Amino acid sequence: MNRIVIIGGGPAGYEAALVAAQLDADVTVVENDGAGGACVLHDCVPSKTFIASSDVVTGYRDTEDFGVHSDGLEAITVDASAVHGRVKRLALAQSTDIHNKLIKAGVTVVRGSARLGEDTLGHSHRVKIKPQSGDAEYSVDASTVLIATGATPRQLPDAVPDGERILTWRQVYDLPTLPAHLVVVGSGVTGAEFASAYLAMGVRVTLVSSRDRVMPHEDADAAMAIERVFRNRGMNIMNNSRATAVRRNGDEVVVELATGETVTGSHVLMAVGSVPNTANLGLAEYGVAMSPGGYIAVDRVSRTNISGVYAAGDCTGVLPLASVAAMQGRIAMWHTLGEAVAPLRLKSVAANVFTDPELATVGVSQTDVSTGKVLAREVMLPLGGNARAKMSGQEDGFIKLFCRPSSGLVIGGVVVSPKASELIMPITMAVANHMTVDQLAHTITIYPSLTGSIAEAARQLMQAEPD
Secondary structure, eight states: OOEEEEEOOSHHHHHHHHHHHHTTOEEEEEESSOTTHHHHHTSHHHHHHHHHHHHHHHTTTTGGGGTOOOOOGGGOOOOHHHHHHHHHHHHHHHHHHHHHHHHHTTOEEEEEEEEEEEEOTTSOEEEEEEETTSOOOEEEEESEEEEOOOEEEOOBTTBOOOSSSEEOTTTGGGOSSOOSEEEEEOOSHHHHHHHHHHHHTTOEEEEEOSSSSSSTTSOHHHHHHHHHHHHHTTOEEETTOOEEEEEEETTEEEEEETTSOEEEESEEEEOOOEEEOOTTSOHHHHTOOEETTTEEOOOTTOBOSSTTEEEOSGGGTSOOOHHHHHHHHHHHHHHHTTOOOOOOOGGGOOEEEOSSSEEEEEESOHHHHHTTSSOOEEEEEEGGGSHHHHHHTOOSOEEEEEEOTTTOBEEEEEEEETTHHHHTHHHHHHHHTTOBHHHHHTSOOOSSOTHHHHHHHHHHHHHSOOO
16 A cells, blocks of 8 residues: 655645545645644634634725715724634634544544655655654654645744734734734735735734835736725835834834834734745755755656655745645645646636735736737726626726737736635636637626626627737
8 A cells, every 4th residue: 555644734735635545545644733734723714714804894884885874984893802713713623624534534643743764675755753742753654755844934033023013924813902003014915915904904004015016926907906995095005115124112113124214013014925844854864856945846746856755835835825735735646646647737826815805816927918928918897897896886906818819818817806716717717728718708697797897808809809
């Protein structure tokens, strides 16, 4: 029987374990935090649950326009301890569900840590496992090892989190009350999401961005549209302002900028990226090749340079999405167990930023098209022209579609809208299944619906003359 050891129980690890168990392998998962790993217990699930609470508050905005008198946002109060309690309960419940699913599938789950040991005869890999219970370290010889250890919030040497006033995104749920004035350092996806959520909850927010706009790696039209919404709702955004240090001054925090200016708030959230959890795994000793930044180098079927050793998820630096991590893990197991498998195809991966409104993308980017790297025709339809959007009072946002100039093949799209994470799905299906704008245009959509704008965008591209 194939014996597989998976180091890390996040989306990459537990999804891989379920696939391997389904294929009758002997599977052991070693995870220090609990089933689901940091993604479920500290990162993705908690943050999106927190954002869900902010969405409830958002529902009370501009209700008078609908003839509903709710006394507006000023009448809303947010109980931070109740919000944080719900966040933690749902995270633990999700972790328990995953644990039970693994046990039911016949997977051995070990709470603890593991590292690669010495190579053994017979093309197997010795993994040394240290249980969290304090029991003695023991070894398991595996035909395949999957490393899925994820990543940890990056810390700046002059802005070390203290868990009270200087925070990582994993520490905000321990605050007894909401911040009076939250300074968010870092305007990438994580920084923008938390800034948006806290702003919706009535917190004064200052967003410090080292670039000329928020979310600099996202579609420029989309990022600028969301930045306009942020500013209109009262967020203070400081572009081209790189934070160099953060110091605590009693009940305040002072953020020092490269320009010599300072920003003072009650709390600061450091959202300056992540670093891979690849230390103390015995990788260098084992000869596993690494990429810049401490990531594990893998190919499109999750193989490292060592036969029988695979890696998946954020520790590989491929694309920091739970959906990608899970697919990397599945692909690794299908490959090692001899199943037919298609290499990871990032061009059909959809990504979403859970701001308000949300930002979803798939396929080629605007930068690819604007620079001539990819030849494409495009159309962008403002959401305000959609009948369903008008009924819901949704004025901010748009739908953008890219297609090949001659064939009309759909190769990408961008959605800025409430629930864009759901609305991107038809475009993702079109990209993944090589559909043309003609096929999208001839699809009958519900009226009124937001998806109607996707079909309308396709009709406009279908009618346009190729360049």
